Amino acid sequence: MSPCGPEFARARALLGTLVSMRLSGAPQSTLEAASSAAFARIARVQALMSAHDERSELTRLNRRAHLEPVTVARETHDVLCLAARLHAATHGLFDPTTGAVLARWGFIPGARRDAPGAGFTDVLLDDEQRVRFARPLHLDLGGIAKGYAVDLAMETLRAHGVGQAVVNAGGDLRVLGEVAEPIHVRAPSDDGRFVCVTTLANAALATSACYWSTRRVGRARVAPQIDPRSGRSCPRAWSVSVQAPTAAVADALTKVVMIGGLETGPWLRAFAATAFVVTRAGDVLCSSEASVA
Amino acid sequence: MESWVRLTIPAAIVLTGGQAWAERYATVEEAQARLFPGESLSPQTLTLSDQQAQAIEKASGVRVRVKRLKLWRAQGGGWFFVDEVLGKHEYITWALALDPDGAVRDLEVLEYRETYGYEVREAKWRAQFRAKRHGAPLRLDHDVRNISGATLSCRHIADGVKRLLATHDVALRP
Numbered sequence: 001m002s003p004c005g006p007e008f009a010r011a012r013a014l015l016g017t018l019v020s021m022r023l024s025g026a027p028q029s030t031l032e033a034a035s036s037a038a039f040a041r042i043a044r045v046q047a048l049m050s051a052h053d054e055r056s057e058l059t060r061l062n063r064r065a066h067l068e069p070v071t072v073a074r075e076t077h078d079v080l081c082l083a084a085r086l087h088a089a090t091h092g093l094f095d096p097t098t099g100a101v102l103a104r105w106g107f108i109p110g111a112r113r114d115a116p117g118a119g120f121t122d123v124l125l126d127d128e129q130r131v132r133f134a135r136p137l138h139l140d141l142g143g144i145a146k147g148y149a150v151d152l153a154m155e156t157l158r159a160h161g162v163g164q165a166v167v168n169a170g171g172d173l174r175v176l177g178e179v180a181e182p183i184h185v186r187a188p189s190d191d192g193r194f195v196c197v198t199t200l201a202n203a204a205l206a207t208s209a210c211y212w213s214t215r216r217v218g219r220a221r222v223a224p225q226i227d228p229r230s231g232r233s234c235p236r237a238w239s240v241s242v243q244a245p246t247a248a249v250a251d252a253l254t255k256v257v258m259i260g261g262l263e264t265g266p267w268l269r270a271f272a273a274t275a276f277v278v279t280r281a282g283d284v285l286c287s288s289e290a291s292v293a
Numbered sequence: 294m295e296s297w298v299r300l301t302i303p304a305a306i307v308l309t310g311g312q313a314w315a316e317r318y319a320t321v322e323e324a325q326a327r328l329f330p331g332e333s334l335s336p337q338t339l340t341l342s343d344q345q346a347q348a349i350e351k352a353s354g355v356r357v358r359v360k361r362l363k364l365w366r367a368q369g370g371g372w373f374f375v376d377e378v379l380g381k382h383e384y385i386t387w388a389l390a391l392d393p394d395g396a397v398r399d400l401e402v403l404e405y406r407e408t409y410g411y412e413v414r415e416a417k418w419r420a421q422f423r424a425k426r427h428g429a430p431l432r433l434d435h436d437v438r439n440i441s442g443a444t445l446s447c448r449h450i451a452d453g454v455k456r457l458l459a460t461h462d463v464a465l466r467p
Contacts, residue, residue, distance in 0.1 A: 010327075011318040011402035013387075013447040018402055020318055022438075032327075146444075170444035186442030192382075192407070194440065197300070207441040212381070241441055262297055276300075284300040 005163075010035050014042050015146050016052065017170025021153070025163020025177060034160035038153035038167070045149035048076050049141045051099070051108040058141060062099070062110065066133040069126075077129040079141060079148050079248070086144075086252050087120045090267050093256050095120045095228035099138030105217050105233075107224045114138045119228065142224070146172045147206055147251025154247075174204035174247045188239040188280050195284055197241060197276040204247035208254035209239040227259045234259050237280040244273035262287075313383065313408040316438065321375055321388065324401045325365065328390035334365035334373055345463050353459035355452045362460070371398060372465060374457050378449035383408050387450055395461045397454065 008031035011020035019042060023031045048057045057076050064070050072080075086094040100114040115122075115135035122134040146169045153167045154174050164177030175181045180199035187193040190211045198205070210223035214235050223235035240257045244250040249271050257264050257275045265287050268275055275287040319327075325334050339362045341349070346357040363375040370393030377384040383406040390398040 009318045011316075011405070013400065013402060013450040017444050017447050018385075018405060020316070020402070166439055168439065168441075171441040172444075173439060173441055175439075181439050183439050183441055186440065200439075205441055207443070209443040212443040212445070239442065265296060277297075285297045286300050287297050 006031065008032065008035065010039070012039055014039070015046050015149060015169055016050075017146070019149075019167070019169040021157075021165060021167050023157065023162050023165045025165075026161050030161055034157050034162045037160065038156040041152040041156050042149045042169070045075060045145055045152060048073050049079065049145040051110070051140050051142060058139060059110075061131055061133070062138055065131050066136045069130040069132040071128070071130050074129060075148070075152070077125065077131070079144060080123060080125055080131060082148070082248055083120065083141075083144060083252070084123070084125065086249070086256075086271075089270055090256050090260070090264075092119065092228060093260050093264075093267075094143075094252050096140055096143055097123070097137050098226040098228055098231070099140035101226050101231055101233075102140055102142075102224055103138060105215065105222050105224075107213075107215075108140055108142070110138065143255045144248055144252045146170065147204065147247035147249070150174045150204065150247035169247075172204075172206040172247050172251050173200075175200040175202060177201065183241075185239060185241050185276065185278055187282060188237055188278055189282070193282075195278055195282075197278070197284060197286075198243060198274075200243065203243055203245060204250045205241055205243045206247060206250035206254050207239060207241040208258050210235045210237070211239075225255060225258050239278040241276040241278070242268070242273050243276070244271055249273060257287075313406060315404055315406040316440075317404050319401055319403050321403065324388045324403060325373055328373065328388070328399050328401065329367045329369070329371060332368040332371075334367050337362075337364045337366055339364055339464060341460070341464060345460075348463045349456060349459045352462065353452075353455040355456040355459075357456065357460075369393060372461060374460075375403070376453055376457060378453045380405060380449070381407060381445060385450065387453065389454060389457050391458075391461055395458070395466060397458070400450070400454065402450070 005024055006028045007024045009022045021035050050056045057072050061070055083096055097120050102108045103110045114137050118135045118137050124132045150167050150169050150172050154176055157165045164179055166175050166181055178201050180201040182196050182199045183205050184194035185197050188209050188211050214221050214223045221235055222233035225234050227234050240254045242250045242253040253273050268287050277285040341360040346360055349357050365373040372391040374389045377386050386404040387402045389400045392398050
């Protein structure tokens with residue numbers, strides 16, 4: 001990163017992963033205050049949407065929303081509205097109601113059963129931030145909340161007058177500023193190699209891959225990427241990265257490409273997104289010719 | 294397959310591993326200034342006895358790997374630890390600040406490192422790491438900032454917090 005003025009960096013453990021910020025383009029005291037405020041917003045998203053927190057709003061939704069409407073925070077409502085748009089646009093391929101399967105396989109806590117055939121269309125939102133489930137559901141926002149948290153952090157940094165920043169939450173990252181940042185994606189061979197797939201200015205990129213998260217369930221190898229159409233895991237040996245204007249959209253679309261494969265081009269374009277698939281053999285496939293440097 | 298394109302060099306540049314690299318976020322001094330603003334911190338020497346280590350392991354459920362603590366006492370009575378936990382292939386250096394009553398004030402990650410080419414089996418890897426520690430410093434090859442990949446879990450840091458809270462209870466609480 002070529003800093004303009006002092007460079008400030010800070011990293012914390014949040015959202016179940018390492019969240020780092022590198023800032024410049026403002027006086028030191030501004031960068032410090034901005035990063036504290038930005039981390040506070042990330043901590044709020046964690047408190048609202050963590051699957052691992054008994055007291056989170058998400059846990060409350062999963063326990064109560066099929067019994068009575070639950071009023072949620074603006075952030076939770078925003079995420080659910082975005083999830084609904086993505087669900088509709090991808091014909092249900094993006095569906096965060098796969099929590100029951102994830103819990104059964106031990107990826108997240110909770111033993112709640114969902115009703116057979118339940119899906120995101122059973123999540124009902126109104127204009128007053130109330131959420132109701134038409135049937136018992138297990139919602140898991142792990143596929144979108146990290147990206148959303150990064151977006152909120154970025155909004156805060158911008159509001160504080162930070163000129164250049166990279167916020168990186170466990171690989172879901174967003175760049176603020178005109179100076180293009182090179183992005184290094186881990187090769188799915190997980191052998192210390194990285195592929196510089198693109199450079200980013202004022203954009204976000206997220207990655208999904210299974211090389212660190214597969215588990216054995218019985219005789220099968222499963223990964224936390226679930227195809228909502230079948231309820232089955234799709235542990236591809238790919239690394240899927242998506243570049244998009246926001247981190248939340250990038251985050252969600254990585255799952256769509258991982259599950260839907262190379263047929264998902266039109267959906268990427270609909271969200272002004274580009275995908276980079278790194279295969280185990282080391283090939284890098286890009287969904288858009290326009291992105292080739 | 295539609296209009297997907299296979300990227301070729303220079304757009305797909307593979308940076309080879311085999312050596313170590315690090316992402317540095319903050320120094321100990323920077324973290325101290327942030328977590329205890331305006332307070333001076335004095336370094337403490339504390340090496341846990343076997344008994345203390347066992348008590349900490351029992352209370353926290355987390356193994357005590359290192360008995361010699363990197364610890365500072367803040368002017369106002371708080372505590373500042375610098376600790377290391379396992380990341381993927383190397384250690385993460387992090388700092389924990391406790392209030393005078395032993396409650397967590399805040400924590401920060403100072404440095405994240407990775408190395409490859411070693412067996413991940415602990416004993417052999419530890420020996421390599423120790424040798425590098427006392428011998429030549431780990432060579433940092435490339436500036437691989439802005440890394441995106443599978444999500445690294447910070448579970449070990451959460452375990453580290455439990456271990457250090459128990460450490461405070463066992464060895465530091467008056």
